[in-house]
Amino acid sequence: MGDDDLDIESSLIDLSQIDLALLTTLHDSALAQSLRRVLLAAENPDEAIAGFQQSI
Amino acid sequence: MRASASALGVPVRSEWPTRSDVAALKGSGWRPAPIRQFILKVHSRCNLACDYCYVYRMADQTWRDRPLTMSPEVVRLAAERIAEHARQHRLRRIGLVLHGGEPLLAGAAFFATTARTLRESLPATTAVALTVQSNGVLLTGALLDVLGEHEISVAVSIDGAAAGHDRHRRYPNGRGTYSDVVRGLELLNSQPYRRLFSGLLCTVDLAQDPVASYEELLRFNPPRMDFLLPHGNWTDPPPGRTGDHAGAPYADWLGALFDRWYSAPRQETELRLFREIMHLLLGGVSRVEGIGLAPSSIAVIETDGSLEQVDALKSAYHAAAATGLHVTRNPVDDILNHPAVVARQSGLAGLAEKCWKCPVREVCGGGYYPHRYRSGIGFRNPSVYCPDLLALIGHIRARVTADLDALARGAG
Numbered sequence: 001m002g003d004d005d006l007d008i009e010s011s012l013i014d015l016s017q018i019d020l021a022l023l024t025t026l027h028d029s030a031l032a033q034s035l036r037r038v039l040l041a042a043e044n045p046d047e048a049i050a051g052f053q054q055s056i
Numbered sequence: 057m058r059a060s061a062s063a064l065g066v067p068v069r070s071e072w073p074t075r076s077d078v079a080a081l082k083g084s085g086w087r088p089a090p091i092r093q094f095i096l097k098v099h100s101r102c103n104l105a106c107d108y109c110y111v112y113r114m115a116d117q118t119w120r121d122r123p124l125t126m127s128p129e130v131v132r133l134a135a136e137r138i139a140e141h142a143r144q145h146r147l148r149r150i151g152l153v154l155h156g157g158e159p160l161l162a163g164a165a166f167f168a169t170t171a172r173t174l175r176e177s178l179p180a181t182t183a184v185a186l187t188v189q190s191n192g193v194l195l196t197g198a199l200l201d202v203l204g205e206h207e208i209s210v211a212v213s214i215d216g217a218a219a220g221h222d223r224h225r226r227y228p229n230g231r232g233t234y235s236d237v238v239r240g241l242e243l244l245n246s247q248p249y250r251r252l253f254s255g256l257l258c259t260v261d262l263a264q265d266p267v268a269s270y271e272e273l274l275r276f277n278p279p280r281m282d283f284l285l286p287h288g289n290w291t292d293p294p295p296g297r298t299g300d301h302a303g304a305p306y307a308d309w310l311g312a313l314f315d316r317w318y319s320a321p322r323q324e325t326e327l328r329l330f331r332e333i334m335h336l337l338l339g340g341v342s343r344v345e346g347i348g349l350a351p352s353s354i355a356v357i358e359t360d361g362s363l364e365q366v367d368a369l370k371s372a373y374h375a376a377a378a379t380g381l382h383v384t385r386n387p388v389d390d391i392l393n394h395p396a397v398v399a400r401q402s403g404l405a406g407l408a409e410k411c412w413k414c415p416v417r418e419v420c421g422g423g424y425y426p427h428r429y430r431s432g433i434g435f436r437n438p439s440v441y442c443p444d445l446l447a448l449i450g451h452i453r454a455r456v457t458a459d460l461d462a463l464a465r466g467a468g
Contacts, residue, residue, distance in 0.1 A: 008412075008413055008414075008415065009415045010418065011337065011416045011449065011450075012337060012338075013337050013338055013339070013456060013457060013460065015460070018463060018464055019464075022463055022466070027321065027322065028321075028322045028323055029318075029320070029321060030317060030318045030331070031318070031456060031459055031460075033323055033331075034334040034456075035338070037335055038339065038340055041335075041340050
């Protein structure tokens with residue numbers, strides 16, 4: 001890894017064009033739940049603990 | 057007192073990662089992350105003989121030398137070590153999974169005393185989620201009453217529809233277990249036990265139809281489900297993967313399942329693999345190991361008190377999960393310096409060079425660590441499922457992007 005690392009295209013999705021107020025139109029779909037989780041994680045970063053679970 | 061791995065009968069290997077490899081990883085800015093989930097192997101034997109089991113049917117055979125059940129003394133020592141770790145790292149919550157073998161073979165009284173010991177040892181400031189991971193055939197009302205009394209939730213393994221399930225998950229006499237699992241699940245899903253139902257685990261079987269398997273499992277109304285890739289690696293590939301990168305059968309299977317789940321107007325259950333991939337694609341961090349670059353924070357305590365790595369590593373080679381550590385001698389912090397744990401907490405630096413340049417690296421995270429193994433090299437390889445993970449993540453990304461674009465157009 002080095003500086004050329006910065007040139008690698010990322011597959012992450014840009015959410016900047018999305019008006020998150022539109023979430024109300026998505027009802028209870030999987031996409032709506034994912035977007036709500038992103039919002040929640042942004043508001044409460046301490047709760048976004050990674051790698052917590054192996055088993056359900 | 058510290059005993060060396062070799063002195064304890066743990067093989068010393070030269071495959072990646074070795075002690076010298078981790079010196080470089082530590083120099084790359086690694087900081088240890090505390091253990092947040094402990095898998096307690098409370099019973100080392102099973103009443104089933106599933107044909108894909110990593111505990112009994114794959115490379116590792118350490119179960120042969122383990123005591124049948126975790127003794128009260130080992131439970132007490134394990135609880136003290138976990139409590140010590142929770143206090144030291146000021147953990148606000150931890151997960152404790154009572155696992156096996158088949159943990160319910162330990163009996164109701166064991167669960168009552170073990171839950172009491174664990175809860176009494178932990179600091180009041182640490183919330184504990186206690187779960188038992190079971191094959192479901194021993195679930196009874198009397199046992200569920202005890203689990204309920206001690207707030208132990210229950211996750212059950214079931215592999216889709218009857219024929220597919222019974223092809224793999226059988227009793228030692230060859231008889232299928234499906235009807236007994238269904239009986240246990242129906243009991244768990246009824247009142248007053250429903251609140252204990254944690255979820256279902258289903259191992260992917262390419263011979264089964266993914267949508268039919270999912271819809272069959274939906275009838276139990278599970279709060280969440282995990283579809284797990286069968287364990288395998290480059291040396292011992294999983295079914296349907298030849299290791300030559302031709303085709304992506306697991307992506308095809310999981311992609312069809314994703315479309316069924318994602319297209320539902322109301323989310324019928326939580327599918328953790330898809331939920332985490334979507335969250336990672338949207339810039340979040342994963343809550344589960346095996347996907348994403350988040351540091352692994354899971355440790356196993358075996359029935360004899362050995363402190364080990366995730367037991368799916370047993371699919372790679374004999375004693376692959378062993379560390380030489382033991383709750384009588386070692387605090388949990390000692391496992392954070394084990395080479396494989398350092399590697400799994402090093403993010404991108406712990407991946408194969410090929411993965412560094414991959415566009416889905418933040419989402420895939422190199423795939424599940426046990427699936428990266430190649431004999432003679434070790435774990436610094438892409439996952440044996442690399443083509444499947446690449447295709448599946450691309451499929452999910454395309455669906456989500458199309459919907460977000462439509463949403464943006466609708467707003468404009």
